Structures are given as structure tokens and as C-alpha cells.
Amino acid sequence: MALETAGPLAGTDPAAHGPGHLTPGDRAGLLRSMLLMRSVEERAMNLYRQGKVPGSFYDGFGQEAVSVGAAWALAATDRLCILHRDLGAHLVRGVPPARILGQYMGRDGGITRGRDGNVHFGDHTRGCVGMVSMLPDMMLVATGMAMGFKLRHQDRVALTFFGDGSTSRGDFHEALNWASVQRLPVIFVLENNQYAYSTPLAAQFVVDPIARADAYGMPGVRVDGNDAEEVFEAVHAARERALVGAGPTLIEAVTMRMHGHAAHDDMKYVPPAQLEEWRAKDPIDRQAARVARDGVDVDALREEVRALVDAATQEALAMPMPDPATAHHGAFHDPADGEVVLADGGEAPWSGFAAAGGAG
Numbered sequence: 001m002a003l004e005t006a007g008p009l010a011g012t013d014p015a016a017h018g019p020g021h022l023t024p025g026d027r028a029g030l031l032r033s034m035l036l037m038r039s040v041e042e043r044a045m046n047l048y049r050q051g052k053v054p055g056s057f058y059d060g061f062g063q064e065a066v067s068v069g070a071a072w073a074l075a076a077t078d079r080l081c082i083l084h085r086d087l088g089a090h091l092v093r094g095v096p097p098a099r100i101l102g103q104y105m106g107r108d109g110g111i112t113r114g115r116d117g118n119v120h121f122g123d124h125t126r127g128c129v130g131m132v133s134m135l136p137d138m139m140l141v142a143t144g145m146a147m148g149f150k151l152r153h154q155d156r157v158a159l160t161f162f163g164d165g166s167t168s169r170g171d172f173h174e175a176l177n178w179a180s181v182q183r184l185p186v187i188f189v190l191e192n193n194q195y196a197y198s199t200p201l202a203a204q205f206v207v208d209p210i211a212r213a214d215a216y217g218m219p220g221v222r223v224d225g226n227d228a229e230e231v232f233e234a235v236h237a238a239r240e241r242a243l244v245g246a247g248p249t250l251i252e253a254v255t256m257r258m259h260g261h262a263a264h265d266d267m268k269y270v271p272p273a274q275l276e277e278w279r280a281k282d283p284i285d286r287q288a289a290r291v292a293r294d295g296v297d298v299d300a301l302r303e304e305v306r307a308l309v310d311a312a313t314q315e316a317l318a319m320p321m322p323d324p325a326t327a328h329h330g331a332f333h334d335p336a337d338g339e340v341v342l343a344d345g346g347e348a349p350w351s352g353f354a355a356a357g358g359a360g
């Protein structure tokens with residue numbers, strides 16, 4: 001099957017969608033985005049080990065289905081707060097892998113042009129809001145954006161990812177409460193990957209966060225976070241709900257952090273049996289099996305992604321370091337820049353699914 005089926009027009013014919021909403025092209029596109037995420041992150045880890053990535057390196061190995069499945073359900077005009085395990089969302093929005101690798105290496109061609117290292121970035125021309133380090137402040141940012149959409153009577157939603165560790169902070173409760181009181185079009189995607197750095201769930205909370213959704217008067221939906229299609233369906237339903245003014249949804253995607261917190265963490269605190277159990281539920285293997293049944297040549301897809309990341313790596317390595325004389329450029333918004341306009345007239349290389357529903 002041709003990869004173009006994952007392009008912007010693939011989902012624009014509502015008749016092409018089955019009861020599960022996704023076309024075969026979408027399903028292959030989900031796999032391709034997950035492969036791309038894993039491949040870019042594996043390459044970045046190699047670059048880190050070669051001393052080319054300053055600081056540490058954070059990845060989402062094993063969690064690819066969450067960011068890819070969620071981002072796939074959004075329209076071009078929606079906004080996302082993307083965190084440190086969610087590279088797939090940047091890729092679904094069409095951020096070129098070379099710019100991401102350049103970002104990790106602090107190059108001038110990276111998203112922040114060398115102003116910030118690794119995961120604190122977002123290409124706002126593609127609706128991606130760069131994260132700040134303090135967790136989970138982005139829940140409040142997403143809530144604020146949703147408030148703006150509501151006040152302007154716009155048919156748009158905001159989505160934010162956050163981790164299980166974030167649920168112990170006050171911002172989590174403030175965001176859920178305000179979003180619910182105001183019936184805001186915001187989707188909260190909790191990425192429950194079993195650990196917050198070295199803290200296991202049992203030491204994090206007594207009541208599962210999904211039960212707290214009830215306390216704030218919004219639906220709480222738990223999904224298999226290693227199943228991109230299940231994540232997609234949950235976010236799609238939450239988006240439909242948000243657009244009719246019914247308010248926010250809390251989605252808990254249950255998954256596993258298969259690597260350490262960052263490259264410097266050997267995660268000795270994780271029992272090997274737990275890792276083995278989750279390795280058997282790898283989200284990419286699962287989607288690959290499905291897509292192969294649809295008749296897609298998965299090996300060719302893997303090869304295409306590998307070649308793309310090879311080329312992106314060379315492109316990123318050729319990027320110069322930023323000129324120190326420009327360090328202050330872009331520190332403040334310049335009104336002369338005008339309003340942010342979506343790249344490519346608002347198109348991005350995802351399914352276009354949300355537009356197909358007429359809600360985008």
C-alpha cells in the first residue's frame with residue numbers, strides 16, 4: 001500500500017471510514033508515525049552517546065501509541081501541549097525529523113535554533129506548544145487555550161499530555177476543576193507509564209486518577225495506551241464531545257516506560273519481569289500485525305522510515321551551531337510578526353480525520 005494514503009486527503013471521505021473510524025490508510029499511517037518516532041529517538045540516543053547531544057536525552061520508547069494515536073484525532077486548527085515522551089505528536093503534525101534531531105544537538109536548524117536543549121520545543125506554526133519543565137503546568141496552558149477558543153466561539157480543541165507523577169500536583173486539580181466548571185473544549189491525556197522517575201504508582205496515589213474525573217464531573221476513560229487505535233478512538237470521542245460544548249474529558253492511557261527516566265538512568269528500580277511483561281505488548285508490533293493483515297508491506301515501510309531518518313541525521317549533522325550574536329533573537333514576541341499562521345495553509349500530514357467529520 002502506498003504511503004501517500006496517510007496524507008492529508010486520506011481521511012477526507014467520510015464514506016471511507018468504517019465503524020471504527022479509521023481507514024486502512026490511517027492505520028498504516030499510525031504505524032509509520034510510530035516507527036518514525038522510535039527510529040528518530042534511537043538515532044538521537046546514539047548521537048547522545050557520541051557526545052553530540054548536550055545534557056541528557058529523554059525518550060518515549062514503548063509509549064509511541066499514545067502521542068501518535070492522540071494527535072491523529074485532531075484537526076489542523078487544534079492545539080497540543082506535547083511533553084517529553086510524546087515525540088510522535090510532533091511528527092504527526094509534520095515537524096521534519098531533521099529539525100528535531102537538530103534540536104537535540106542544539107543546532108541552528110533545530111526548532112528553538114539552539115536556544116533550548118532537547119524536549120522543550122514546539123513548532124507553533126503546526127499547532128504544537130513547547131513545554132515548560134515544571135510539571136504539569138501545561139495542563140493549565142491547555143485549559144487557558146481552550147478558554148480562549150470558547151470565548152471566541154471557535155470550533156477548536158486543546159489537548160495536553162501529562163504523566164502519572166503530575167497527578168500529585170495542585171495544577172492537575174486546578175486544571176480539571178476550571179475546565180469542568182467552564183465546560184471547556186480540552187482533552188487531558190494522562191500517560192500512565194507506571195513510574196514517575198523512580199516512584200512507582202503505589203507510592204504516587206491511592207485512588208487511581210481516572211476515578212478523580214468523576215469528582216470533577218467529567219468522563220474518565222481508561223484505554224490501553226499500547227494500542228494506537230484505541231487511543232485514537234478515545235480522543236476522537238472526547239473531541240466530538242468538546243466541540244458540542246459538553247466540556248473536557250480525562251483519558252488515562254495505560255502504558256509502560258520501557259527505558260530509564262532519561263539516558264543517565266539505569267532504572268535498576270524496575271523489576272525485569274515487569275519490563276518483559278510489557279515488551280510482549282509492544283505498540284509497534286501490535287499495529288504492524290494489524291497493518292500486515294490489511295496487505296501492507298511492513299518491511300518496506302520500516303526500510304522507508306530507516307532511510308528517511310538516515311537522511312535526516314545527515315541533514316541535522318550538517319546544520320551549523322547558532323551564532324552567539326543572535327542569542328537574544330526571539331526572546332520576546334514581536335508584534336510585527338503578526339498572528340501565527342499555520343504552516344502550509346493549515347495542512348499537515350495526518351489523516352485529516354477530524355476535518356472529515358466536519359468539525360475541524
Ligand SMILES: Cc1ncc(C[n+]2csc(CCOP(=O)(O)OP(=O)(O)O)c2C)c(N)n1
Pocket residue numbers: 085133134135136162163164165166167191193195196197257261
Ligand atoms: C514540578 C516538578 N517537579 C519535578 C520535576 C522533575 N521531573 C521531571 S520529569 C519527572 C518525572 C515525571 O513523572 P511523570 O509525570 O509520571 O511523567 P513520565 O516522566 O513518567 O513520563 C520529574 C520528577 C519537574 N519537571 N517539575
